[in-house]
Every structure is written in structure tokens, then in C-alpha cells.
Amino acid sequence: xxxxxxxxxxxxxxxxxxxxxxxxxxxxxxxxxxxxxxxxxxxxxxxxxxxxxxxxxxxxxxxxxxxxxxxxxxxxxxxxxxxxxxxxxxxxxxxxxxxxxxxxxxxxxxxxxxxxxxxxxxxxxxxxxxxxxxxxxxxxxxxxxxxxxxxxxxxxxxxxxxxxxxxxxxxxxxxxxxxxxxxxxxxxxxxxxxxxxxxxxxxxxxxxxxxxxxxxxxxxxxxxxxxxxxxxxxxxxxxxxxxxxxxxxxxxxxxxxxxxxxxxxxxxxxxxxxxxxxxxxxxxxxxxxxxxxxxxxxxxxxxxxxxxxxxxxxxxxxxxxxxxxxxxxxxxxxxxxxxxxxxxxxxxxxxxxxxxxxxxxxxxxxxxxxxxxxxxxxxxxxxxxxxxxxxxxxxxxxxxxxxxxx
Amino acid sequence: xxxxxxxxxxxxxxxxxxxxxxxxxxxxxxxxxxxxxxxxxxxxxxxxxxxxxxxxxxxxxxxxxxxxxxxxxxxxxxxxxxxxxxxxxxxxxxxxxxxxxxxxxxxxxxxxxxxxxxxxxxxxxxxxxxxxxxxxxxxxxxxxxxxxxxxxxxxxxxxxxxxxxxxxxxxxxxxxxxxxxxxxxxxxxxxxxxxxxxxxxxxxxxxxxxxxxxxxxxxxxxxxxxxxxxxxxxxxxxxxxxxxxxxxxxxxxxxxxxxxxxxxxxxxxxxxxxxxxxxxxxxxxxxxxxxxxxxxxxxxxxxxxxxxxxxxxxxxxxxxxxxxxxxxxxxxxxxxxxxxxxxxxxxxxxxxxxxxxxxxxxxxxxxxxxxxxxxxxxxxxxxxxxxxxxxxxxxxxxxxxxxxxx
Numbered sequence: 001x002x003x004x005x006x007x008x009x010x011x012x013x014x015x016x017x018x019x020x021x022x023x024x025x026x027x028x029x030x031x032x033x034x035x036x037x038x039x040x041x042x043x044x045x046x047x048x049x050x051x052x053x054x055x056x057x058x059x060x061x062x063x064x065x066x067x068x069x070x071x072x073x074x075x076x077x078x079x080x081x082x083x084x085x086x087x088x089x090x091x092x093x094x095x096x097x098x099x100x101x102x103x104x105x106x107x108x109x110x111x112x113x114x115x116x117x118x119x120x121x122x123x124x125x126x127x128x129x130x131x132x133x134x135x136x137x138x139x140x141x142x143x144x145x146x147x148x149x150x151x152x153x154x155x156x157x158x159x160x161x162x163x164x165x166x167x168x169x170x171x172x173x174x175x176x177x178x179x180x181x182x183x184x185x186x187x188x189x190x191x192x193x194x195x196x197x198x199x200x201x202x203x204x205x206x207x208x209x210x211x212x213x214x215x216x217x218x219x220x221x222x223x224x225x226x227x228x229x230x231x232x233x234x235x236x237x238x239x240x241x242x243x244x245x246x247x248x249x250x251x252x253x254x255x256x257x258x259x260x261x262x263x264x265x266x267x268x269x270x271x272x273x274x275x276x277x278x279x280x281x282x283x284x285x286x287x288x289x290x291x292x293x294x295x296x297x298x299x300x301x302x303x304x305x306x307x308x309x310x311x312x313x314x315x316x317x318x319x320x321x322x323x324x325x326x327x328x329x330x331x332x333x334x335x336x337x338x339x340x341x342x343x344x345x346x347x348x349x350x351x352x353x354x355x356x357x358x359x360x361x362x363x364x365x366x367x368x369x370x371x372x373x374x375x376x377x378x379x380x381x382x383x384x385x386x387x388x389x390x391x392x393x394x395x396x397x398x399x400x401x402x403x404x405x406x
Numbered sequence: 407x408x409x410x411x412x413x414x415x416x417x418x419x420x421x422x423x424x425x426x427x428x429x430x431x432x433x434x435x436x437x438x439x440x441x442x443x444x445x446x447x448x449x450x451x452x453x454x455x456x457x458x459x460x461x462x463x464x465x466x467x468x469x470x471x472x473x474x475x476x477x478x479x480x481x482x483x484x485x486x487x488x489x490x491x492x493x494x495x496x497x498x499x500x501x502x503x504x505x506x507x508x509x510x511x512x513x514x515x516x517x518x519x520x521x522x523x524x525x526x527x528x529x530x531x532x533x534x535x536x537x538x539x540x541x542x543x544x545x546x547x548x549x550x551x552x553x554x555x556x557x558x559x560x561x562x563x564x565x566x567x568x569x570x571x572x573x574x575x576x577x578x579x580x581x582x583x584x585x586x587x588x589x590x591x592x593x594x595x596x597x598x599x600x601x602x603x604x605x606x607x608x609x610x611x612x613x614x615x616x617x618x619x620x621x622x623x624x625x626x627x628x629x630x631x632x633x634x635x636x637x638x639x640x641x642x643x644x645x646x647x648x649x650x651x652x653x654x655x656x657x658x659x660x661x662x663x664x665x666x667x668x669x670x671x672x673x674x675x676x677x678x679x680x681x682x683x684x685x686x687x688x689x690x691x692x693x694x695x696x697x698x699x700x701x702x703x704x705x706x707x708x709x710x711x712x713x714x715x716x717x718x719x720x721x722x723x724x725x726x727x728x729x730x731x732x733x734x735x736x737x738x739x740x741x742x743x744x745x746x747x748x749x750x751x752x753x754x755x756x757x758x759x760x761x762x763x764x765x766x767x768x769x770x771x772x773x774x775x776x777x778x779x780x781x782x783x784x785x786x787x788x789x790x791x792x793x794x795x796x797x798x799x800x801x802x803x804x805x806x807x808x809x810x811x812x
Contacts, residue, residue, distance in 0.1 A: 315809065
């Protein structure tokens with residue numbers, strides 16, 4: 001049911017990155033479920049992670065390892081989230097790190113582990129350890145699509161994005177993959193996202209750019225309002241392009257990089273929404289005219305989370321009263337309901353807090369028919385705005401989530 | 407699909423109250439959709455209303471009229487919410503008040519109007535005005551069940567509750583009706599609730615008791631997290647029982663009254679959840695061990711709103727990881743995840759933030775099988791707690807809300 005999700009793009013070699021994929025049999029036999037990224041020495045690695053207090057064991061370890069050593073490998077499994085597993089979960093994740101570290105000859109702290117899948121079951125360490133040699137033997141610069149497939153859970157399609165840009169005669173490449181279809185309301189990160197580039201950039205600056213860009217991409221999507229325990233987003237800059245290391249956002253190259261990086265991040269974030277569980281619509285919710293940006297963000301998320309709005313979207317029903325009802329309860333400071341306007345796909349539906357005098361139900365039906373829906377709510381109080389992206393709520397969503405573990 | 411909702415109770419005559427019901431043909435022909443309550447002179451009338459900024463025209467008028475005059479009649483229609491209708495909506499509601507006021511010989515301000523149904527369509531004033539004489543001619547002390555039916559929208563059953571209690575040889579009666587099945591996350595009131603008693607009590611005290619009791623009943627239920635534009639809850643004390651007017655909560659009679667009143671309010675609130683759109687479960691979410699009560703309330707509502715928890719409840723799937731994930735993101739101050747415990751219907755599922763060592767999946771399945779589910783999450787940090795009531799999320803919910811206007 002993915003909405004407007006195109007074929008996986010051709011991501012060219014990004015110098016300094018090799019990817020290995022294997023079948024560990026964690027969830028189902030004969031499925032790619034183990035992915036290793038190999039990172040060259042000297043690369044800058046940045047990460048943002050879930051703010052969920054019940055964060056998974058691998059997330060806790062990533063925080064530690066990023067502080068302790070230069071990251072040389074990402075070790076990613078799907079089929080088991082290793083969350084809600086307490087101390088045994090931490091030990092299990094360390095065991096898998098040790099297995100990879102021993103095989104490739106780096107220290108444990110140079111491995112960043114990631115897990116996604118069912119919460120609350122112990123990680124099958126033996127299966128993962130047994131498959132690590134296959135993944136290492138398989139390392140290649142061209143394994144991006146396999147990696148996209150290897151990190152899927154309830155995703156129906158692998159998700160990738162790539163941009164190249166030229167600057168002073170040098171070509172730079174940014175490529176990435178993401179996964180996630182349910183338990184999606186990222187808070188400082190997404191389910192899983194990995195973005196690599198050959199540009200050279202200081203680690204601290206890359207971290208700042210990642211954090212800022214996440215707030216314009218993964219942190220502005222929601223499928224079901226549930227923040228995952230495993231959200232992780234990693235940016236890797238290998239430096240193999242050979243440019244003088246970027247050290248400041250003021251540099252023209254930094255600005256070109258941020259523009260392309262933001263496009264990749266947004267495309268990966270949108271891909272998660274387009275492949276959202278049971279999604280039949282890709283919905284952009286834009287709230288404008290607030291006094292503070294936080295108010296716009298809050299109202300947009302409340303609209304995006306409302307089951308009544310989402311089921312109306314599923315039915316292509318221009319039930320605008322439900323949208324105004326959410327605006328009314330969302331708690332924007334100083335709201336004057338008589339100043340609220342609502343457009344859906346360009347059709348003015350509400351003006352001055354009520355139905356527009358010229359609006360006809362038939363226009364609303366036409367506006368709601370496409371797969372891509374753009375809702376704009378103008379609160380008419382100020383100059384701030386924000387945008388979030390979401391899906392509708394379908395029978396398929398209930399089916400997927402009622403049967404997830406069966 | 408109502409869960410454990412019993413037959414409408416026999417509500418005896420409450421002296422000072424008469425109820426008239428008619429068919430105005432607002433939504434469908436030949437359905438009861440207009441209800442009038444006649445209140446004797448000298449009664450105390452209290453009300454609490456939605457906090458939604460897009461509150462409906464009748465809610466605005468109720469606020470005004472309660473300040474201006476003693477209330478003598480409630481005028482309630484279903485099939486049209488008269489919300490999102492701007493100034494024409496206010497004028498329409500006033501017209502219906504005038505029609506009733508003229509017929510029964512009171513002033514406009516003695517009428518409290520209420521509407522429920524589709525948002526954003528103009529109230530069919532002519533149909534209501536034409537049916538008012540029928541409702542007035544039909545006034546009787548025994549019309550409670552007809553009134554329960556006359557205020558239904560997507561409700562599948564009428565909802566009523568009654569308690570009598572004795573004090574000093576005198577019998578007092580409290581009876582009420584409620585409605586609501588979707589757009590239910592009341593904020594200071596419910597969709598519609600009307601509770602009458604023959605006790606004599608000061609209006610200001612009745613208002614205090616109503617507000618307090620709403621916070622233990624209607625304000626602790628949620629079906630879909632969407633606060634309605636029309637929530638209204640009215641308490642009427644006719645004083646016909648002849649007791650010395652209660653003026654203080656300290657009086658023993660006041661305490662007996664509050665206890666019985668709370669039972670009626672909670673039963674009416676629970677009835678709304680039991681008849682929630684698509685409900686197959688009645689779910690009690692109890693959060694204990696927080697430092698502040700607000701934290702318990704917040705965590706309980708977050709669990710009750712999570713689509714992932716609700717679909718797992720629909721599937722009778724003891725997917726406790728989803729509950730812990732909500733606890734982790736809900737933002738309780740000072741949360742130590744290693745101290746969290748989870749019981750479902752008496753079975754200990756999680757201890758110390760992870761799966762209980764003795765827990766077997768089979769026990770969880772048995773615990774989740776009944777229609778009535780009691781979830782207890784102990785955060786282990788303090789002495790505060792709160793309880794909310796909710797439903798699961800089923801295919802039927804999506805069907806009802808995708809097809810509501812078709």
C-alpha cells in the first residue's frame with residue numbers, strides 16, 4: 001500500500017564505505033536480516049537517538065561507544081529490537097559487538113550496534129554471531145539496496161535516497177537508507193536511518209547539522225504517535241572526497257552540503273510515511289500564522305495524530321469539522337477561532353472559523369481524492385509556521401498491528 | 407459491540423422533572439431526536455462544558471443563559487452539532503430557544519440548548535421548531551428511556567444510571583442519562599450528560615460537586631483522544647425532596663449525596679466507553695507510584711491513546727513491550743525505567759523494567775482474553791495514582807468513522 005514510493009535509487013560507491021548483508025534467520029529463514037557498514041579510518045560519525053526512557057540496549061551502547069572510540073563498523077539486525085530486555089539485553093548486544101570486533105580486528109568500542117523488531121524478547125545472539133562472517137565476507141561498495149532490504153520490518157519496500165552535487169569542480173555524494181512503518185513518531189531521531197557521504201567535515205559540525213536536519217525531516221513525521229524505543233539516525237562523512245575538512249557552517253561548501261543533505265534526509269523521512277502501516281495517503285499538514293513556532297508544531301502534530309481526521313482521510317471524506325475540532329483543542333496560545341482558515345489541496349474550505357461561503361461539498365470531495373493531500377491551516381495570529389507529514393488510518397493498519405506477533 | 411452494557415435501568419419519577427421526546431426528522435425520519443427537560447421553579451442547575459475553543463453555538467449560549475436566569479428547560483437535539491457554524495449557528499440556536507420559550511411562557515434565557523451530531527452544517531431550525539409542540543405535549547416524569555434514545559448519535563444503546571439512598575428516613579433519588587461513542591476525550595465534561603436529583607442543594611455547591619465528580623468520571627474516559635466541540639454535562643437538583651438545602655460539603659447528607667452522585671456519574675461515563683465506537687474491550691488503565699498525580703494521569707492517558715496498545719488489546723495480544731514503550735515516552739518526571747512493574751488482570755508481566763522472570767506468554771494470553779481488561783502500571787517512584795477508562799481499536803472503529811457522513 002506504499003503511497004508514491006518509487007524504485008530504490010541507484011546509489012553509487014561512496015568512498016570509504018562498504019556494506020555487507022547476511023541471513024541470520026532471526027525472524028524468518030532465508031531473509032536478509034543482518035547488515036554491517038564498514039567505515040574507513042578518519043571518518044566523522046554523528047548520531048541522534050530516541051528520547052524514549054525505555055530505550056533499547058543497542059541505543060544505550062551506541063551512546064557509550066560514540067564517546068569512547070572512533071566508530072569503524074555498524075552492526076544492524078532486524079527481527080528483534082532488544083528493548084525491554086534489561087541487563088541480559090545489554091550483555092547480548094555486547095556479545096555480538098565482540099564477535100564482529102574479534103573477526104575484523106578492532107576494539108569493541110569501535111562497533112555501533114542497532115536492533116529493530118519485536119520488543120521484549122531476548123536477542124538471539126548465537127544466530128547473529130554465526131552470520132557475522134557471511135556479512136563480512138560480503139562487504140562491497142554497491143550493497144545499498146540489499147542493506148535497505150536487510151533492515152526492513154513491516155516495511156513493504158526498501159527506502160533509499162541519493163544526491164550528488166558539484167562544488168569547485170569536485171563531485172560529492174550523499175546516500176542513505178531508512179526503515180520504519182509503525183511505532184513512528186520520532187523524537188530526535190527515526191526508527192533507523194543511515195546516511196553516508198564522502199565529504200570531509202568535522203565531527204562536531206556534522207553532529208550539529210544532523211541534529212538540525214533531523215528536526216526538519218525525521219522529527220516531523222508521524223504515523224501513529226508512538227515513539228519507538230530504538231530510533232537511531234547515523235551520519236557518516238568519510239572524507240574520501242579529499243576536500244579541506246569543513247569546520248564551519250559559514251563556508252560555502254558547508255551550505256551546499258546542508259542543502260543536499262536536507263533533501264536526502266527529507267526523502268528518507270517521507271519514504272517512511274509513504275510506506276506507513278496501512279497507508280493509502282501521504283499527508284502534508286502545514287500550520288501557519290502562529291505567534292510561536294512551537295504552537296504550529298503542536299497543532300500540526302495534533303491534527304496528524306487525530307484518529308478521526310485520519311479515518312476521514314482514509315475515506316477521502318472532506319470532514320473539515322474534525323480538523324477544526326482538533327485545532328480548537330490543540331491549545332495554541334491566544335487562539336481566536338474566528339480567524340482560522342483551512343485549505344485542502346488548494347481548495348478554501350473554512351474561512352473566519354466556519355465553512356467558506358463559496359465552498360461546495362463536491363469541491364472538497366475532489367480535493368480529498370488524490371493520494372497526496374496537503375492540508376493548510378492558517379491561524380491568522382502571527383508569522384510562524386511548521387510542517388509535519390503523516391498517513392491516514394485504514395483497516396490495514398488495524399490488521400497489521402493486531403496480527404504483528406502472530 | 408457494546409461491552410458489558412446492561413439494559414437501561416428503571417429510573418423512577420424525580421419530583422420536579424418532566425421529560426418530553428419528539429421526532430423532528432433532523433437526521434433520519436421516524437427517529438426520536440428532540441428531547442426537552444422541564445425543571446420546576448427553584449431548582450439548582452449546574453453545568454460544565456467542553457474546553458474546545460471551537461465550542462458549538464449551543465455551548466456558548468448555555469454559558470450566557472446560566473449566568474442570566476434560572477434554567478427552566480433543556481432543549482436537546484441530535485443529528486446536528488451546530489458547531490463550526492459561526493454567527494448563523496448562534497442565531498439558529500436562539501430561534502429554537504425562542505420557539506420553546508414562547509410556547510411555555512418563560513423568557514429565552516431560561517432555556518439551555520444542546521446539540522450533537524455532524525459538525526459544520528447549519529441547524530435545521532424549521533424542523534426543530536415544528537417538533538417542539540410535540541415534545542411539550544409529551545412531557546412526563548417517566549420518559550427517561552425515551553430521552554436516552556432521543557440523544558443517541560453513533561451510540562448503539564441508550565445509557566442511564568440511577569441510585570437512591572436514604573438519610574434520616576428520607577429517600578433521595580439521582581437519575582441520569584448520557585450519550586457519546588466517538589470524539590470522546592472529554593475535557594471538563596462529556597459529550598452530553600444530564601443528571602437529576604430531588605435533593606435540595608445550593609447551586610454553587612452543586613457546581614463544585616459536579617466539577618469535582620466530572621474529574622473522576624467523564625474527564626477520565628477516552629475513546630479516540632478527540633475532545634468534542636459540544637461536550638456538556640448538566641446537574642439539576644429540584645429540591646422537591648424537601649430537605650433543608652445543603653449548603654456545605656461538611657454536612658453528613660452532602661457526603662451521602664456525593665457518594666451516590668459519583669456512582670451515577672461513573673456509571674454513565676463507563677457506559678460511554680462500553681459503547682465506544684467499535685469497542686470490543688472495556689479497559690481500565692491504572693497508573694500508580696508517581697510523585698505527582700498529574701504524572702499518573704498523563705501516563706494513563708498516553709497508554710489509553712496509543713494506537714499500538716489499542717490494536718494489541720483488540721487482538722487480545724499481551725504485547726507488553728508496547729505499553730512499556732508508551733511509559734518511556736510519556737514524560738513522567740524522574741522516571742527510572744528499572745523500577746517499572748506491569749500487571750494485566752492480576753498477572754505480573756513486567757518487573758524491574760523488563761519481563762518478569764516467571765512470566766509465561768500463555769499467562770498473558772489468558773489475562774488478555776476477557777472483555778474487561780485491567781492494566782496496572784506501577785512506576786515505583788511515589789504515592790500518587792490515577793485511573794482512566796478506554797476501549798480497544800478495532801476494524802469496526804475505522805469503518806464507523808470512515809463512513810460516518812455517507
